[in-house]
Amino acid sequence: MKTGIKVKDAFHVACAIYSSCDYFLTTDDRLLKYCTKEIQMLNPIDFIRKLEGDWNG
Numbered sequence: 001m002k003t004g005i006k007v008k009d010a011f012h013v014a015c016a017i018y019s020s021c022d023y024f025l026t027t028d029d030r031l032l033k034y035c036t037k038e039i040q041m042l043n044p045i046d047f048i049r050k051l052e053g054d055w056n057g
Contacts, residue, residue, distance in 0.1 A: 019039045
């Protein structure tokens with residue numbers, strides 16, 4: 001709650017971290033501002049750009 005993230009959103013992020021996901025995709029600007037070492041928060045467009053960059057070298 002201190003981060004300003006709603007309970008349901010925090011639960012989703014916690015589940016992704018617990019499941020050892022590398023990325024959490026969202027269009028929620030509040031979640032995108034949340035920084036943690038456990039998981040990268042990306043919007044779907046930036047995720048695709050990241051994948052394309054990885055694939056293209």
